[in-house]
Amino acid sequence: MLKECLENVxxxxxxxxxxxxxxxxxxxxxxxxxxxxxxxMSDDEGDVEDITSICGxxxxxxxxxxxxxxxxxxxxxxxxxxxxxxxxxxxxxxxASKLRTETALSxxxxxxxxxxxxxxxxIKTLAFGSGKxxxxxANVADRVTEENLEDSVAFVKSFAAACRCIVAVTGxxxxxxxxxxxxxxxxxxxxxxxxxxxxxxxxGMMTAFLVANPEKPLEACAAAVCAMGLAGEIGWKNMQTxxxxxxxxxxxxxxxxNMDGDALERGAKYEIL
Amino acid sequence: MLKECLENVxxxxxxxxxxxxxxxxxxxxxxxxxxxxxxxMSDDEGDVEDITSICGxxxxxxxxxxxxxxxxxxxxxxxxxxxxxxxxxxxxxxxASKLRTETALSxxxxxxxxxxxxxxxxIKTLAFGSGKxxxxxANVADRVTEENLEDSVAFVKSFAAACRCIVAVTGxxxxxxxxxxxxxxxxxxxxxxxxxxxxxxxxGMMTAFLVANPEKPLEACAAAVCAMGLAGEIGWKNMQTxxxxxxxxxxxxxxxxNMDGDALERGAKYEIL
Amino acid sequence: MLKECLENVxxxxxxxxxxxxxxxxxxxxxxxxxxxxxxxMSDDEGDVEDITSICGxxxxxxxxxxxxxxxxxxxxxxxxxxxxxxxxxxxxxxxASKLRTETALSxxxxxxxxxxxxxxxxIKTLAFGSGKxxxxxANVADRVTEENLEDSVAFVKSFAAACRCIVAVTGxxxxxxxxxxxxxxxxxxxxxxxxxxxxxxxxGMMTAFLVANPEKPLEACAAAVCAMGLAGEIGWKNMQTxxxxxxxxxxxxxxxxNMDGDALERGAKYEIL
Numbered sequence: 001m002l003k004e005c006l007e008n009v010x011x012x013x014x015x016x017x018x019x020x021x022x023x024x025x026x027x028x029x030x031x032x033x034x035x036x037x038x039x040x041m042s043d044d045e046g047d048v049e050d051i052t053s054i055c056g057x058x059x060x061x062x063x064x065x066x067x068x069x070x071x072x073x074x075x076x077x078x079x080x081x082x083x084x085x086x087x088x089x090x091x092x093x094x095x096a097s098k099l100r101t102e103t104a105l106s107x108x109x110x111x112x113x114x115x116x117x118x119x120x121x122x123i124k125t126l127a128f129g130s131g132k133x134x135x136x137x138a139n140v141a142d143r144v145t146e147e148n149l150e151d152s153v154a155f156v157k158s159f160a161a162a163c164r165c166i167v168a169v170t171g172x173x174x175x176x177x178x179x180x181x182x183x184x185x186x187x188x189x190x191x192x193x194x195x196x197x198x199x200x201x202x203x204g205m206m207t208a209f210l211v212a213n214p215e216k217p218l219e220a221c222a223a224a225v226c227a228m229g230l231a232g233e234i235g236w237k238n239m240q241t242x243x244x245x246x247x248x249x250x251x252x253x254x255x256x257x258n259m260d261g262d263a264l265e266r267g268a269k270y271e272i273l
Numbered sequence: 274m275l276k277e278c279l280e281n282v283x284x285x286x287x288x289x290x291x292x293x294x295x296x297x298x299x300x301x302x303x304x305x306x307x308x309x310x311x312x313x314m315s316d317d318e319g320d321v322e323d324i325t326s327i328c329g330x331x332x333x334x335x336x337x338x339x340x341x342x343x344x345x346x347x348x349x350x351x352x353x354x355x356x357x358x359x360x361x362x363x364x365x366x367x368x369a370s371k372l373r374t375e376t377a378l379s380x381x382x383x384x385x386x387x388x389x390x391x392x393x394x395x396i397k398t399l400a401f402g403s404g405k406x407x408x409x410x411a412n413v414a415d416r417v418t419e420e421n422l423e424d425s426v427a428f429v430k431s432f433a434a435a436c437r438c439i440v441a442v443t444g445x446x447x448x449x450x451x452x453x454x455x456x457x458x459x460x461x462x463x464x465x466x467x468x469x470x471x472x473x474x475x476x477g478m479m480t481a482f483l484v485a486n487p488e489k490p491l492e493a494c495a496a497a498v499c500a501m502g503l504a505g506e507i508g509w510k511n512m513q514t515x516x517x518x519x520x521x522x523x524x525x526x527x528x529x530x531n532m533d534g535d536a537l538e539r540g541a542k543y544e545i546l
Numbered sequence: 547m548l549k550e551c552l553e554n555v556x557x558x559x560x561x562x563x564x565x566x567x568x569x570x571x572x573x574x575x576x577x578x579x580x581x582x583x584x585x586x587m588s589d590d591e592g593d594v595e596d597i598t599s600i601c602g603x604x605x606x607x608x609x610x611x612x613x614x615x616x617x618x619x620x621x622x623x624x625x626x627x628x629x630x631x632x633x634x635x636x637x638x639x640x641x642a643s644k645l646r647t648e649t650a651l652s653x654x655x656x657x658x659x660x661x662x663x664x665x666x667x668x669i670k671t672l673a674f675g676s677g678k679x680x681x682x683x684a685n686v687a688d689r690v691t692e693e694n695l696e697d698s699v700a701f702v703k704s705f706a707a708a709c710r711c712i713v714a715v716t717g718x719x720x721x722x723x724x725x726x727x728x729x730x731x732x733x734x735x736x737x738x739x740x741x742x743x744x745x746x747x748x749x750g751m752m753t754a755f756l757v758a759n760p761e762k763p764l765e766a767c768a769a770a771v772c773a774m775g776l777a778g779e780i781g782w783k784n785m786q787t788x789x790x791x792x793x794x795x796x797x798x799x800x801x802x803x804n805m806d807g808d809a810l811e812r813g814a815k816y817e818i819l
Contacts (some may be wrong), residue, residue: 015407015408021587022295022568022587023571023572023575023587024572024575025295025296026296026297026299026300026469026470026572027519027572029296029297029469029470030468030469030519030522032520033467033469033518034517034518034519038407038408038409038410039408039409039469040366040369040408040409041294041295041296041336041337042337042366042370043337043339044337044338044339044340044372045340046339046340046372047338047339047370047372050370050371050372051366051369051370051408053405054369054408055408062292062589064587064588064589064590065590065593066589066590066592066593066614067332067590067591067592067614068339068341068614069339090335093586093588096586096597096600097588097593097596097597098596099590099592099593099596100593105753107682134330134561134584134587134600135561135584135585135586135597135600135601136584136586137584140275184401190795194579194803195576195579196572196575196576196579196585197572197575208589211491217715234515238515242780242784242797242800242801243800244580244799244800244801244802244803244804245576245579245580245799245800245803246573246576246580246795246796246797246798246799246800247575247796247797247800249519250519250520250708250796251515251519251520253517253518253519254364254515254516254517254519254520255515255517256517257517257518257519258515259465277800288680289682295568297570298569299569299570299573299742299743300792302569302570302742302743303741303742303791303792303795306740306741306742306791307740307790307792308777309793310681311680311682312682312742313639313642313682314567314568314569314609314610314680315610315639315643316612317610317611317612317613317645318613319562319613319645320610320611320612320643320645320646323642323643323644324639324642324643324681325647327642327680327681328681339616340647341613361636385770497761507788511788522740522792523792523796524788524793525792526790526791526792527788527790527791527792527793528787528788528790529790530740530790530792531788531790
């Protein structure tokens, strides 16, 4: 199943419109190309409606939101909705500032999202209307662990049901739910947290997977999450003496580039609760 | 001839002002340094005229244009013209949105460009006033092939003559013309299309080549195009097990860094029609 | 002493708010993670005060300043001052345009900085109110050499005393002074100048060192400068056939990631004048 999801991306070459932050945008573009998609970036109010119209999916990431790009997010989101395109929200830093929290909440109200992906603190902020996010990282107290797994799964399922979309909470353990079922994914490595933007990259890739697998959004998102974590494991295996986080970043994107459906199927570590 | 063009860049260390997109800007800066130039980025209306004044060339790339940077492009372009600097246009996504198409066409009317570089769909959009660009990639139907080469060369020559500047159409086969002659360049590899920004990088580098070779703009642009394609070939040869598009990006810039004039002369594959 | 400074960063994981240019922002984020800090980027007037409030330090870099981000720099700077956070200014291109020079001078007047880091031309511009910076590089005539070292040290000490903060002038020889003492640092390699953003990266890292070593700002800044130069040396030793400036960039960040306090202490080459 995961295998087919990746192969469908490679076959469909989905064009993904990204309104994303300037910190990790290059990596988002390269991982979209690596997985088989095609990225385009556009964030001006006068440009986004045309650009999103020619794409199959829209990835909205609020990592460096500003007064010019926020209205563009709404315009693009509504247009993508009108066209039946897949739309994903990455609420970077929701909980860390009022503007980020309110923008993410307003987007959730005004735009119909197919998926929301964030760390646990960001997602809790969306669910409860306020929160405490440590910069762009999850608050330690919030983290999903084996100990609180049952409660965490229940929370993610319940928020996904309320949003009527896929919710993906990523961290040491990743949870991906459509409100009914929840993938609990144990791929990845802790060292991925020492690279900027693995979350942003995953959001871009997840949008491509959604576009290429329109009938099975839960599996599409779970496949993207497994692929990212597995790439982190493969990339780490390829590390050589002297390599650090900057090279690791390249090796993860490279691992996506070289990953085929069989490798994903074999390497994915998940259970469905 | 190509050899001298590269050596002149290394000797002159041309300072290039880039108003460019935030997706690939870091790679543009690093490839400018790799080829022997010196990059500076500035895109605010209040800053661009001063900055372009101290440079030798201006590279305008509309990849993430917005309402603040568009007027800056015009201001900088006119100032660069007044100072007799070399100016290049990279019409990223012209044909993909009204704003991109109109901005590129307006720039072509208001600013005297020494060179325009894009994919075939972008250049056709400029030539015919409208077009269909697949995001930031050329439309398959437009692509330059051995089969339509004669017509493609005629088109590029005719558009270059109309613009009175160098026109470079890059893709599997690259065409570079001044309206009279046309370099048909067969360097490069298809895998370069799986990296974001090789076109943007080439535009930056081409601007440096133009500045350092003011009397022979056609040869300067052809040399930059050959260098980029050759770097794609060398970079690919240096790929190791596990490497993918992210590492390939680094290896291409590295290949420019290590390329000397003799290697360029030997490796360039072109004919002049 | 330098050893402790690095170890304190690793222990404290300081959260650093960066208002920085979009050219080198990804590398700034990754080197902050490499040294043990945690980066967050935010540059909108409506967002920066909240974001800087949850951080320990603020890194203001004017490399691609614009009319939207300039007021955000002032707002964030004042808020950081009010909260007693560490604040650093990187006056990229001061002397190259009126807007950059005036913005840097205004920031120096309005915001209390703990450190200022730039090349010698940028710092001379701040000291004398005007200057000639060659794009984003130091003017050759300004450069700190063994021949003019005594005068250069006197200048940096005097400007640091006037600013009442740490002043770091980086180049072939780095000078870091608090007005009283001056570290003269001879780590690093000339090839670092062929990578975009080593200065920006250092400014980000220096902010993290300041936050984690609040009682000894001079040593903190000197340790960051030594670490960056030493990483340039280690990264260069790790270069392989075919590697160039793009890979060198990764290897430098990787070297910071892998550097421990003992290696820094052993590798640092400095005298105190």
